[in-house]
Amino acid sequence: MLELSPQKCTELLYSHPVLLLSSRVGLKANVMPVCWYVPLSSMPALIGVSLTPSSYTCHLVQESGEFVLGVPDETMLKEIHFCGVHCGMDVDKIRHLKLVTHRARDVSALLISDCLGQIECRVRQVQSTGDRKFFISEVMTVTVQPFAWNNGWTDEIRLVHYLGGLDYRIGNEVVRVEGVHPGYVPLER
Numbered sequence: 524m525l526e527l528s529p530q531k532c533t534e535l536l537y538s539h540p541v542l543l544l545s546s547r548v549g550l551k552a553n554v555m556p557v558c559w560y561v562p563l564s565s566m567p568a569l570i571g572v573s574l575t576p577s578s579y580t581c582h583l584v585q586e587s588g589e590f591v592l593g594v595p596d597e598t599m600l601k602e603i604h605f606c607g608v609h610c611g612m613d614v615d616k617i618r619h620l621k622l623v624t625h626r627a628r629d630v631s632a633l634l635i636s637d638c639l640g641q642i643e644c645r646v647r648q649v650q651s652t653g654d655r656k657f658f659i660s661e662v663m664t665v666t667v668q669p670f671a672w673n674n675g676w677t678d679e680i681r682l683v684h685y686l687g688g689l690d691y692r693i694g695n696e697v698v699r700v701e702g703v704h705p706g707y708v709p710l711e712r
């Protein structure tokens with residue numbers, strides 16, 4: 524992995540792609556997609572993430588004070604959607620999807636290995652914002668896969684953008700994700 528400065532995290536996020544938020548408390552590890560996030564400061568590097576309080580992720584992030592934001596590309600579309608329509612209290616999503624993980628440098632949450640970029644974060648402040656909890660978090664470490672990065676995502680990288688419901692935008696194409704029901708078994712990747 525290629526390491527970038529925490530300030531560079533915004534460059535991974537300029538097009539506001541869907542991210543995979545990985546969280547962990549001891550043996551309990553989970554992953555869910557997020558699109559309600561926002562860079563907040565560059566020095567220190569801060570990112571805010573808005574989470575539904577009833578989600579398993581919200582519990583784990585609150586308890587551990589840490590998480591990782593992974594940047595997936597189009598090859599992970601079905602996994603992204605599966606993680607967004609299932610709760611980690613009902614299914615071990617990492618195991619079910621056979622997601623390969625490895626250890627992060629600064630936080631206990633796991634890195635989802637297929638993500639092209641990884642932003643390791645520590646929670647600094649939690650605020651109630653309407654019906655959500657907003658986690659203001661410091662960026663500790665930013666890494667990217669060298670093949671995918673050349674002062675920005677390389678031309679061939681296609682990140683995933685959420686349009687709501689079952690719809691995603693990848694490049695100029697709208698893709699509807701269907702068939703990702705509870706019994707969905709991923710194809711070999």
Ligand SMILES: Cc1cc2nc3c(=O)[nH]c(=O)nc-3n(C[C@H](O)[C@H](O)[C@H](O)COP(=O)(O)O)c2cc1C
Pocket residue numbers: 541553554555556557558559560573574575577578579580581603604606607608609610611612685
């Ligand atoms: C593409 C996508 C983006 C999402 N973004 C967010 C988000 O930013 N914040 C949030 O609280 N939920 C978001 N959700 C919903 C959660 O991912 C969903 O409730 C998930 O099942 C929670 O899983 P958990 O209970 O295992 O944490 C999103 C869902 C999808 C499909």
